Amino acid sequence: MQLKRSGPTSSFCHPMLGAQEVMRSMPYTAYIAVGSYALIFWSQEAALLEALLLSNELLNAFFKKLASKLVGKEARWIKRPRGAADSGIYPQHFPKMSTSSGMPSGHAQTSALLATVFTCHLLDLQPHMDPDLPGISTSPLEAKNVVPLVYVWLVALCVMFSRTRFGGPLAVNIGGRAVVQHSCLQILIGASLGLSLGISGFWLYLGQGGWWLGLVVAVLVMSLVIALALCLEAEPSSKQKDASSTDDNNSTGSGTPEGGTGFGTSTSAQGSESGPSPPAAGYESLAPHHRASAANDM
Numbered sequence: 001m002q003l004k005r006s007g008p009t010s011s012f013c014h015p016m017l018g019a020q021e022v023m024r025s026m027p028y029t030a031y032i033a034v035g036s037y038a039l040i041f042w043s044q045e046a047a048l049l050e051a052l053l054l055s056n057e058l059l060n061a062f063f064k065k066l067a068s069k070l071v072g073k074e075a076r077w078i079k080r081p082r083g084a085a086d087s088g089i090y091p092q093h094f095p096k097m098s099t100s101s102g103m104p105s106g107h108a109q110t111s112a113l114l115a116t117v118f119t120c121h122l123l124d125l126q127p128h129m130d131p132d133l134p135g136i137s138t139s140p141l142e143a144k145n146v147v148p149l150v151y152v153w154l155v156a157l158c159v160m161f162s163r164t165r166f167g168g169p170l171a172v173n174i175g176g177r178a179v180v181q182h183s184c185l186q187i188l189i190g191a192s193l194g195l196s197l198g199i200s201g202f203w204l205y206l207g208q209g210g211w212w213l214g215l216v217v218a219v220l221v222m223s224l225v226i227a228l229a230l231c232l233e234a235e236p237s238s239k240q241k242d243a244s245s246t247d248d249n250n251s252t253g254s255g256t257p258e259g260g261t262g263f264g265t266s267t268s269a270q271g272s273e274s275g276p277s278p279p280a281a282g283y284e285s286l287a288p289h290h291r292a293s294a295a296n297d298m
Helices: 018-042 043-069 106-122 142-164 184-206 212-251 269-274 286-297
Strands: 172-174 178-179
Touching: 018 043, 018 106, 018 142, 018 172, 043 184, 043 212, 106 142, 172 212, 172 269, 184 212, 212 269
Parallel strands: none
Antiparallel strands: 172 178
């Protein structure tokens, strides 16, 4: 039995519907799963991971708000791709065009953070003997950890790609059409932020000094993105100013009104002294037609 969404998207029917919804809600499903495990089994590690996930969510919202405020929602690097709609974690009954900021991608940031934390755990990373020095020591990779590592990163990459134009059957689908939610740059920045925050959170869990370095890297990355976006937005406006000034200079000729030479009396001035000049023959028939068309438009 095939499921359909009623309303404007009643024609929506896709064989990969289940995979699409899993990719769409995956990061937030992890919040519920980790939090439930922490409460049911009274797990301190799960509780710390849940706190890290919630902190990551708040940081993502802060970064989006900051980028929109400083650069503008309609900036090329900040806005979502054209046609982005139904961008939430759950499908809308009546999909709407997305108006939220796309930089950085929350799905990519959360997926990368979870994959990084699980990778650190699977590799059994341990702090240095000196807890004041940042860094970790690794254990040899065991064969039994290869499959879990491939799994966590495969899921993370699928979530990331599902939000781009390369999502294919995993992308959000409206009316049988795949809808792009993020640019590749927004996905890349979100993933880099999640990676640095995941390492920072794991260092904090180990009691490692210098755990804050990952947080600093995330802030620096986002600051660089905002600075470059501001430069890109300022460049077209300066070009437009140059173009408008060039047009003004061309319209005034060599410095005299209407491109006059400044010698003697211009033809337009002579015409104004002897009364208004008669309209050109080619324009006499256009004026009544223009008035009639304007009346029809009203």
